[in-house]
Amino acid sequence: MKITVERSGGIAALTRTWTVQATTSSDKSHWQPIVEACPWDAVPDSRQVSDGQPDRFMYSIRAGQRRATLPERAVTGPWRVLVETTRAAAEQTPRNGTATGIRS
Amino acid sequence: MICSIIPPYMLKRLAAQDAPRFSAVRRAAKEALLHVKTVQAARTAPAPVTPPGLRQVQPAPPDRSVYDAKSAESLPGVLVRKEGEAPVGDPAADEAYDGLGHTHSLYADVFGRNSIDGQGMPLNATVHFGKLYDNAFWDGQQMVFGDGDGEIFERFTRSLSVIGHELAHGVTQFSAGLAYRNQAGAINESISDVFGALVEQYFRKQSTADASWLIGEDLFTSQVEGTALRSMKAPGTAYDDDVLGKDPQPDSMDAYVRTSADNGGVHINSGIPNRAFCLVAQAIGGNAWEAPGQIWYETLTGGSLPPTATFSVFAKATAASARELFGDGSAEHDAVREAWETVKVKH
Numbered sequence: 192m193k194i195t196v197e198r199s200g201g202i203a204a205l206t207r208t209w210t211v212q213a214t215t216s217s218d219k220s221h222w223q224p225i226v227e228a229c230p231w232d233a234v235p236d237s238r239q240v241s242d243g244q245p246d247r248f249m250y251s252i253r254a255g256q257r258r259a260t261l262p263e264r265a266v267t268g269p270w271r272v273l274v275e276t277t278r279a280a281a282e283q284t285p286r287n288g289t290a291t292g293i294r295s
Numbered sequence: 296m297i298c299s300i301i302p303p304y305m306l307k308r309l310a311a312q313d314a315p316r317f318s319a320v321r322r323a324a325k326e327a328l329l330h331v332k333t334v335q336a337a338r339t340a341p342a343p344v345t346p347p348g349l350r351q352v353q354p355a356p357p358d359r360s361v362y363d364a365k366s367a368e369s370l371p372g373v374l375v376r377k378e379g380e381a382p383v384g385d386p387a388a389d390e391a392y393d394g395l396g397h398t399h400s401l402y403a404d405v406f407g408r409n410s411i412d413g414q415g416m417p418l419n420a421t422v423h424f425g426k427l428y429d430n431a432f433w434d435g436q437q438m439v440f441g442d443g444d445g446e447i448f449e450r451f452t453r454s455l456s457v458i459g460h461e462l463a464h465g466v467t468q469f470s471a472g473l474a475y476r477n478q479a480g481a482i483n484e485s486i487s488d489v490f491g492a493l494v495e496q497y498f499r500k501q502s503t504a505d506a507s508w509l510i511g512e513d514l515f516t517s518q519v520e521g522t523a524l525r526s527m528k529a530p531g532t533a534y535d536d537d538v539l540g541k542d543p544q545p546d547s548m549d550a551y552v553r554t555s556a557d558n559g560g561v562h563i564n565s566g567i568p569n570r571a572f573c574l575v576a577q578a579i580g581g582n583a584w585e586a587p588g589q590i591w592y593e594t595l596t597g598g599s600l601p602p603t604a605t606f607s608v609f610a611k612a613t614a615a616s617a618r619e620l621f622g623d624g625s626a627e628h629d630a631v632r633e634a635w636e637t638v639k640v641k642h
């Protein structure tokens with residue numbers, strides 16, 4: 192399972208992407224509950240999720256076949272855990288980060 | 296002629312004041328407007344004459360409060376510096392305090408605006424928001440600054456144009472109320488860049504020729520190949536970095552970017568109206584916060600710009616403001632029309 196977090200917007204409007212690949216079974220058992228905890232079916236239409244505050248971040252999150260687009264202020268609870276865990280993992284293992292994910 | 300030293304854009308605003316306590320000013324301003332034939336006449340008036348009651352609408356001094364979120368994300372945080380208090384020694388808190396003051400000065404001194412909402416709104420800012428937070432924003436009521444991640448971004452209070460940019464979102468919110476999507480959103484962003492740049496230029500007393508026209512200088516760490524977030528003079532040239540990629544801003548409608556990301560590219564296509572403003576300033580010369588700033592400020596606050604304005608509607612509105620303020624076919628009016636021509640926006 193591939194998990195990708197893309198953060199766009201902000202005053203700088205730089206898009207950063209963090210990616211992890213859960214390939215081994217122990218990886219999968221680590222990521223599965225973090226992904227499953229998110230309310231993927233309760234995400235509002237991505238065209239309507241802009242929350243009206245200028246210069247806030249927008250998150251596009253993908254895990255396997257599932258995807259969600261959330262304004263920064265909606266990234267709470269399990270979404271926050273998923274975003275933070277993905278970012279931390281991608282930054283620890285440079286080969287899994289995409290070009291905009293890490294500085295080496 | 297009465298109060299001929301007051302610029303017409305200010306007279307117009309005074310004439311439009313609704314509150315009863317401004318009635319004397321309003322009457323005086325309307326009379327003055329009737330008499331003002333050209334701004335040149337107004338400019339060459341020998342001595343300033345303050346119309347009765349004008350002091351009532353003079354902007355109040357700033358009322359600043361700076362809070363420390365202490366790396367949490369709840370607002371406003373702990374109050375660390377109030378108006379009139381000495382520097383606290385935390386660069387983020389002191390830069391925020393100073394930046395709010397410099398922004399207030401531009402609006403008060405140059406545009407006669409009483410704080411962000413025009414009603415003397417207190418200026419509140421929170422610093423140290425979140426952990427390694429890579430952003431600064433206006434939340435509808437106050438400023439919020441992150442510390443940056445230290446790898447790409449330094450703390451966001453370092454840039455006065457960024458502080459001015461964010462507070463300009465407040466001014467837009469309380470005036471034209473531009474939507475934050477597609478072309479209206481890109482105009483909203485551009486307005487913030489324009490007034491952010493003007494805050495910085497006015498504080499540094501830099502003329503158009505001397506100014507960098509960069510937004511967010513000093514924000515990137517030395518690891519980044521780039522000078523700033525955006526260049527108003529040459530959109531698309533602010534950075535070119537192996538990690539961040541290249542500055543994506545177009546400098547004319549020929550390179551307009553259609554995208555669903557970033558609320559329809561609001562930070563990308565803002566390069567087009569940004570360059571138009573810079574071209575106007577270059578054509579007129581001198582200080583950009585004078586005639587060019589007045590034209591843009593009048594367009595933003597004059598009450599006729601629709602919240603869903605397109606570039607073309609905005610371009611026409613700036614030309615109309617220039618004509619109203621400086622006369623049909625004036626150098627200022629021509630400068631505005633030529634600038635939109637250069638960036639290929641219909642006007």
Ligand SMILES: [Zn+2]
Pocket residue numbers: 202245246460461464484487
């Ligand atoms: Zn902005």
